[in-house]
Amino acid sequence: MTHKEFNRLAGERAVIWVDPARVPLHSGSKWPVYRKRMLRLRRYVPLAFANLARPALKAREPFFIPGDAFRPGQPVVDTPRYRKVADFISHRDTPTDSLWYRDLMRELETQGVAWHKKIAMRSEAEILDFLEGYVGGLMDSLRAHGFSSNESRYESSALICRDGSLTKTGSGNHRFNMCHALNVTPFPLRIVGAHRDWFTDNGGSDDSTLDALLARIQEVGAQHR
Incomplete structure (x- = not known):
């Protein structure tokens, strides 16, 4: 099953609501197999030609990520975005x-x-207006009212690691980091992929139904609240 096919079939059932502080890692790209293939392709062909292959390679991105392509990432609290957000909170x-x-x-x-x-x-x-109005206003709203899906769609995504933990990927990082640093919970993450062995080590197989997979994903969400 490809990444794209899973997103189409799962819809909002792939969204889990978690405590951001219980998502310890950030992996960057939500296309790890695509990323690995692109890096390999660029060793042999010019960048312009490699870029022509991007759409086809992304379309082939699998939902279940092989272990050799899975990157667990770095601690969220060590990322530049988180440090910048946490520092701004202390200087609100x-x-x-x-x-x-x-x-x-x-x-x-x-x-x-x-x-x-x-x-x-x-x-x-204009910088001060951005920091005091946009950034400060968003932080104040999150602190007072929590995260509202009416204000922002579920652009924040995550991958499931082999041990069932979560690693943040993709966009929506500033809101995620703000909620993490402010202890605002719950926060929505869309699951867009999983380590292959997470599923198979716990009894999953190629014959498992989408409903069975989604039930397992919701179990992961429950473990991160």
């Missing part, structure tokens, strides 16, 4: 003392514009 009332402010100001001074996704900041005033 003095944003100019925060690491996030210093990073944006450095980018502004060296490049003439600082970016957060598609938000362009061309002055210190």
Whole structure:
């Protein structure tokens, strides 16, 4: 079963609600097999030709990830995004003392514009407005009301490791890190893949039904609340 096929068939049943603090790792890409194949392909063909193969390789991404392609990642609390978020929380009332402010100001001074996704900041005033209004406002809302799926869809994703633990992948990282650092729970994660041996070591097989797999995924969610 491919990654794409699983997402289509599972829909919202692949979403689990967890305590972010119980998701210890971050693996980056939610396409580990694709990533491995691309790295191998780029050893033999120019980048322009390798890029032409991207859609086909992504379409072949399996839901069950072989052990040699599975990357458990690094501790969430050691990632640059988490450190920046946690530091901003400690400087909520003095944003100019925060690491996030210093990073944006450095980018502004060296490049003439600082970016957060598609938000362009061309002055210190715009940076402060972003930090105090957008970042601070989002943090205050999460702290007061928790995560609301009405404000953001389930873009945050995760993979199931061999031992049944979770590793964060894909997008939605700032909200995830904010909830992790603020102890806001529960938080939704969409399961987009799993270590092959997690399923087979616990009695799963190629003949198992989608419902059986989804039931197991919800069990993983229950263990991370």
